Amino acid sequence: xxxxxxxxxxxxxxxxxxxxxxxxxxxxxxxxxxxxxxxxxxxxxxxxxxxxxxxxxxxxxxxxxxxxxxxxxxxxxxxxxxxxxxxxxxxxxxxxxxxxxxxxxxxxxxxxxxxxxxxxxxxxxxxxxxxxxxxxxxxxxxxxxxxxxxxxxxxxxxxxxxxxxxxxxxxxxxxxxxxxxxxxxxxxxxxxxxxxxxxxxxxxxxxxxxxxxxxxxxxxxxxxxxxxxxxxxxxxxxxxxxxxxxxxxxxxxxxxxxxxxxxxxxxxxxxxxxxxxxxxxxxxxxxxxxx
Amino acid sequence: xxxxxxxxxxxxxxxxxxxxxxxxxxxxxxxxxxxxxxxxxxxxxxxxxxxxxxxxxxxxxxxxxxxxxxxxxxxxxxxxxxxxxxxxxxxxxxxxxxxxxxxxxxxxxxxxxxxxxxxxxxxxxxxxxxxxxxxxxxxxxxxxxxxxxxxxxxxxxxxxxxxxxxxxxxxxxxxxxxxxxxxxxxxxxxxxxxxxxxxxxxxxxxxxxxxxxxxxxxxxxxxxxxxxxxxxxxxxxxxxxxxxxxxxxxxxxxxxxxxxxxxxxxxxxxxxxxxxxxxxxxxxxxxxxxxxxxxxxxxxxxxxxxxxxxxxxxxxxx
Numbered sequence: 001x002x003x004x005x006x007x008x009x010x011x012x013x014x015x016x017x018x019x020x021x022x023x024x025x026x027x028x029x030x031x032x033x034x035x036x037x038x039x040x041x042x043x044x045x046x047x048x049x050x051x052x053x054x055x056x057x058x059x060x061x062x063x064x065x066x067x068x069x070x071x072x073x074x075x076x077x078x079x080x081x082x083x084x085x086x087x088x089x090x091x092x093x094x095x096x097x098x099x100x101x102x103x104x105x106x107x108x109x110x111x112x113x114x115x116x117x118x119x120x121x122x123x124x125x126x127x128x129x130x131x132x133x134x135x136x137x138x139x140x141x142x143x144x145x146x147x148x149x150x151x152x153x154x155x156x157x158x159x160x161x162x163x164x165x166x167x168x169x170x171x172x173x174x175x176x177x178x179x180x181x182x183x184x185x186x187x188x189x190x191x192x193x194x195x196x197x198x199x200x201x202x203x204x205x206x207x208x209x210x211x212x213x214x215x216x217x218x219x220x221x222x223x224x225x226x227x228x229x230x231x232x233x234x235x236x237x238x239x240x241x242x243x244x245x246x247x248x249x250x251x252x253x254x255x256x257x258x259x260x261x262x263x264x265x266x267x268x269x270x271x272x273x274x275x276x277x278x279x280x281x282x283x284x285x286x287x288x289x290x291x
Numbered sequence: 292x293x294x295x296x297x298x299x300x301x302x303x304x305x306x307x308x309x310x311x312x313x314x315x316x317x318x319x320x321x322x323x324x325x326x327x328x329x330x331x332x333x334x335x336x337x338x339x340x341x342x343x344x345x346x347x348x349x350x351x352x353x354x355x356x357x358x359x360x361x362x363x364x365x366x367x368x369x370x371x372x373x374x375x376x377x378x379x380x381x382x383x384x385x386x387x388x389x390x391x392x393x394x395x396x397x398x399x400x401x402x403x404x405x406x407x408x409x410x411x412x413x414x415x416x417x418x419x420x421x422x423x424x425x426x427x428x429x430x431x432x433x434x435x436x437x438x439x440x441x442x443x444x445x446x447x448x449x450x451x452x453x454x455x456x457x458x459x460x461x462x463x464x465x466x467x468x469x470x471x472x473x474x475x476x477x478x479x480x481x482x483x484x485x486x487x488x489x490x491x492x493x494x495x496x497x498x499x500x501x502x503x504x505x506x507x508x509x510x511x512x513x514x515x516x517x518x519x520x521x522x523x524x525x526x527x528x529x530x531x532x533x534x535x536x537x538x539x540x541x542x543x544x545x546x547x548x549x550x551x552x553x554x555x556x557x558x559x560x561x562x563x564x565x566x567x568x569x570x571x572x573x574x575x576x577x578x579x580x581x582x583x584x585x586x587x588x589x590x591x592x593x594x595x596x597x598x599x600x601x602x603x604x605x606x607x608x609x
Contacts, residue, residue, distance in 0.1 A: 068362065115360075115389045122360065127384045133350045134385055137357020137365075140342060144318070145361065164381070167350035174345075 006061040007070055010054075010091075017228040020090060021051045022284050025257045027086045027099055029280050033272050035103040038111070041254040041267045042156060043083035045187035045225070046075075049154060049250055050087040052231040059149070062092035065120035071149050072138045074123045076131020077156035077185060078112040079269075085109045085118075093120045129162025131155065132182055136172050139180040139245075150179050150239060157186040158193070158205040166216065173217030176244040181235075182218075184209050184247065185225065187254035189265040202265045213247040225250030257284055296459035299491075300398055302434035303455055304329030306441040307366060308336045314445055316362055320344050320351050322369035328398040328455075330368035348378040355393045356385035364392055364445065370404075371397025371413035371454060375420065382450075387423045392448045395420075400430075400454040401490065401541035402569065402586055408576035414569045417489075418546025420452040421519045427451040427472060428519040430490035430540075430548075433462045436516060439470035447472055456491045456541070458579065463494050463514070475522035477529075481509030484597050485533035487526060489515045489548040492541045492567075492588065499539075499593035510597065518551055526555050530562040535600040537565045539593050544568035563604060565596035 012020070024047050032038040054060075058071040075084045082102055089096045094108070101107035108118040112126030123134045135153035142149050155165065172180055186209060193202040206212075210220045219241045223234040231250070238246035254268070255261030258280040272280065311317045311333055318340045325331040325343075334341040344351035348369055355365040367374065374382075374397045386393045399405075400413045420428045427449045431437040437455065444451050463478060478493070479500050488496035493514045500510040513529050515522060530536055536556065538549035549566035556562045569586050583589050 072360075123357070124385060124389045127380055130349075130353050130381060130384055133353025133381070134357035134360075136350070137354040137359070138361055139357075140354065141358050141361025141363055144339070144363070147361075164347075164349040164353070167345075167347035168353070171344060171347065171350055171354070175342075 006064055007059045007067055008061065009059045010056060012055045014228045017051055017055055019286060020055055021048050022257070022286060024051055024083065024086045024090060026281060026284050027089070027096065028082050029258070029272055029277055031082050031086065031099045031102045033274070033277055034100055036271055037103055038082050038271070039079045039269045040261060040272065041189065041265070042077060042080040042185070042187065044256045044258065044261065045252040045254045046077070046080045046083050046154060046185045047087070047256065048226045048228065048231065049183055049185060050083055052228055052235070053152060054087050054091045056232055057235045058152070062120065065093060069147055069149055072122045072135070072151040074125065074131040074135050074151070074153045075113060076125050076153050077128065077159050078125030081109070081111065081113050084113060088120060094118070128156070128159040129164040132165055132168040132172070135180055135182070136168055136175070136177060139177040140175065142179055150181065152181050152183065154183045154185055157184055157188065157209060158190040160184060160206050160209060169213060169216040169218065172245045178242045178244055180245045181238045182245065182247045184249045185252050186249050187252045189254040189263070189268070191265070191268045193265070201263065210249045217244060219244060219246040220249060221246060222249045222251065225252035226256055259283060296461055297434035298459040299431070299434050299437050299455050300329045300457060302437050303396060303398070303441070304332035306438045307333040310441060310445055311337050311340065314364065316364055317366065317445070318342065318358060318363045319366050319368055320355050322346060322348050322351050322373065324369055324398070328368045328396070348373050349381050352378040352381035352393070353385055356389070356391050359391040359393050364394065366394045367396055369398070370411060371400035371416045372411050375413060375416035379419065383423060386450045387425045390425045391450055393450050394444055395450070395452045396455055397452060398455045399457045401456055402574045402582045402588065403456060403458050403541070403579045405457055406576045406578070409573040412574040414543045414574060415546065416452070416454060417518055417540070417542050417548065418550065421546065421551065425450060426519070427517065429472070429517050430454040431470070431516050432464060432491060432493040432514055433460055435462050436464045436468065436470055439468065440516065443470050443472055454490055460491050461494050463497055470516060473517045473520045473522060475513050475515045475525035477511060477525070478514050479510065479512040481511045482532065483509045483534055484601060485511045485513060485529040485536045486539060486593060486597070487513045487515055487529065487536055487548065487552050488539040489518060490541055492539045495588060495590045496539045496593060498590035499597070502590055502594050503597060508597065508601065515548060518548055521551050521555060523555050523559060526552055527559045530556055530560045534604045535563045537567060537593060537596045537600060539567040541588060542568055543571060545571055563600060565600050567593050567596050
């Protein structure tokens with residue numbers, strides 16, 4: 001039985017984080033290709049957020065995944081599960097080879113995160129809009145016990161259309177939960193949504209989430225969700241705020257890292273072909289491997 | 292209602308207070324109804340472990356799930372009507388699927404909800420929870436059984452729904468009775484007919500058995516406080532030694548106790564049945580007696596069903 005002392009926060013350099021992000025994106029594309037199903041656009045938009053949290057912020061121990069003092073992380077936008085599994089694999093929660101079982105029968109890597117399947121998942125998600133409420137429960141639990149773990153919840157900007165998110169936003173502010181941070185992966189594109197007048201893309205699913213969270217009494221930080229240095233600063237700023245919960249609006253690009261997927265809502269859940277993988281692989285290669 | 296009747300919701304509130312002393316990890320979440328459900332008694336005793344969640348049931352159930360992962364045992368305080376429907380997807384995703392230890396108390400269940408009418412009556416909550424994998428479903432008969440069931444729930448780690456009624460009723464379980472999850476209890480033995488009942492309807496089943504005895508019919512009354520997991524052996528044994536089964540519940544005849552008993556008997560011992568309960572309809576506001584009469588829940592309705600079944604049985608066996 002590991003003790004609290006086994007928990008640790010990694011502190012990778014910016015260039016290491018960027019390399020991990022490229023590696024994670026390559027693995028995400030491969031896994032969805034092999035599985036023949038799954039989402040692409042959302043996992044690629046959330047990748048840097050997860051890499052940053054797992055490799056530079058969260059206090060955890062992959063060998064003791066349910067340590068009661070660990071920081072909690074909930075991927076409320078559960079359809080980006082492959083990004084979570086991939087980053088957890090890189091962090092040592094599971095063998096990277098296991099990513100090949102994604103979405104397969106008896107796999108620990110279910111289509112949407114199932115906390116009973118894979119130790120280290122802090123909440124089951126998939127039906128949207130529910131993660132923030134569970135995060136409130138964890139933050140209240142920490143306060144009641146006098147434990148200093150922090151709870152992080154990642155939401156999609158389409159997901160926050162769900163009314164329950166705003167029930168939760170109200171209650172989190174009412175209890176001034178400074179040990180809770182919501183992160184909105186604001187990639188600006190829904191699965192289908194409302195057509196943009198141009199006809200080629202979609203209107204943003206939710207206008208100005210920063211203003212709405214502020215109106216509900218939250219401290220709000222806006223950040224480029226693909227800038228690792230800026231993300232580290234955002235996490236620090238979120239935790240330094242002690243008067244209530246913080247929401248980090250991370251402005252991201254759906255399909256980030258692959259030029260022909262970026263900003264194209266049709267890549268929400270399209271399965272890449274081998275040809276797509278080859279092209280994407282070139283764009284996501286590490287600099288030293290490019291020629 | 293007699294002077295000896297005990298209010299189930301008062302018993303629930305006191306039960307929370309007493310269990311709260313014993314279990315320091317018991318917490319209560321309220322959907323702004325604590326002074327109706329009587330969770331306010333726990334709030335008075337343990338304000339630090341009472342969390343007002345406001346009129347937002349979906350969030351409340353999610354918060355409960357999060358608390359459960361940190362080692363607390365949350366009890367939910369709201370009305371059955373809202374719990375079983377307004378927060379159903381939350382119960383499914385973050386409580387039932389992960390099997391988290393949340394105790395969901397649905398107050399004001401059934402038809403008798405102080406003249407609030409169909410919006411607040413809950414006639415399908417047992418069916419809803421019984422269909423949900425992993426969720427234990429309990430409907431105690433009276434305040435004494437409720438207290439015993441609450442204690443048993445604290446020693447069980449499964450997510451559980453318990454159905455509570457608003458108004459006072461008679462105590463029907465015997466002295467020294469101890470509730471056990473999944474165990475039915477034979478409250479009265481008789482050879483002619485078996486009445487299987489749950490929740491507060493059991494007191495009316497016993498009243499029906501009294502009426503039947505006067506008419507020369509001996510009826511068993513098997514009280515089934517746990518609808519899931521159901522006591523198959525007790526129900527089959529009752530069917531074995533009687534001439535038919537009448538189910539009785541303050542709930543829809545579809546999917547609740549009647550449905551569960553019919554499933555058990557169809558698989559294990561095909562038996563003629565009648566189901567007393569709400570006949571696939573919603574209720575309305577009105578005084579308790581008028582509601583019981585109009586919606587077919589009185590002891591006389593049970594007696595009629597028994598007579599109907601016995602007449603049919605004697606015809607077919609002749």
